Amino acid sequence: MPGQTQSRPGPRAICTIGSGRARGLCCLSAVKALEKDNLMLRPLIAAAIAATAILPTAVTAGPIEDRKAIMKANGRDTKMAADMLKGAVPFDAAAANKILANYAAAAKAFPAHFPANSKTGGETEAAPAIWDKPADWKAATAKFQADTAAAAALKPGDAAGFGKAFGMVTANCKSCHEGFRIKKG
Numbered sequence: 001m002p003g004q005t006q007s008r009p010g011p012r013a014i015c016t017i018g019s020g021r022a023r024g025l026c027c028l029s030a031v032k033a034l035e036k037d038n039l040m041l042r043p044l045i046a047a048a049i050a051a052t053a054i055l056p057t058a059v060t061a062g063p064i065e066d067r068k069a070i071m072k073a074n075g076r077d078t079k080m081a082a083d084m085l086k087g088a089v090p091f092d093a094a095a096a097n098k099i100l101a102n103y104a105a106a107a108k109a110f111p112a113h114f115p116a117n118s119k120t121g122g123e124t125e126a127a128p129a130i131w132d133k134p135a136d137w138k139a140a141t142a143k144f145q146a147d148t149a150a151a152a153a154l155k156p157g158d159a160a161g162f163g164k165a166f167g168m169v170t171a172n173c174k175s176c177h178e179g180f181r182i183k184k185g
């Protein structure tokens with residue numbers, strides 16, 4: 001993000017955001033969080049947090065982390081769904097429909113996290129084709145949205161119905177990864 005620097009903020013960084021009341025609140029929330037942990041160590045932790053806590057946020061938060069988090073959730077949901085369909089865990093209609101709703105929400109949110117300045121960095125596995133072939137990328141994300149919405153709308157009540165909906169969704173995982181993800185490691 002513009003304005004975010006990778007440089008290490010000084011120890012006072014946490015309290016230099018905003019001014020006046022906003023600045024006060026910033027300090028207050030940091031201290032409140034510490035109070036929960038350990039009152040005696042408070043000054044020590046406060047200094048450590050002021051020096052470092054803001055750093056990981058500034059460096060790691062951003063579109064790459066956000067889209068990876070969305071995909072990680074897709075991965076978790078897919079594992080849960082597969083376990084249900086295999087019979088490793090009993091079929092649960094509410095859980096199944098929640099998974100389908102999650103997919104639809106993920107498909108909607110996902111495309112917003114590919115600004116031009118996020119082609120590299122953060123151990124991204126995003127392929128250059130996302131930016132080099134925008135029409136293909138748009139088609140892939142639109143298909144994911146349409147298929148996940150259709151799958152969620154089926155509102156399956158049994159494993160067979162869920163299997164069908166799940167298949168509609170997961171065909172997208174493979175085809176999009178083939179074209180737009182370069183798997184590392």
Ligand code: HEC
Nearest residue numbers: 068071072074075078124125126140141144172173176181
């Ligand atoms: C429209 C394209 C698209 C679809 C559809 C898609 N993915 Fe992805 N997926 C990606 C891209 C691009 C990445 C790499 C993101 C990055 O590293 O910046 C990725 C990364 C991942 C990752 C690795 C996340 C990490 O830890 O970094 C997992 C797991 C994953 N996808 C699972 C799934 C599953 C499961 C589905 C289907 C339910 C799915 N994806 C559907 C494009 C897609």
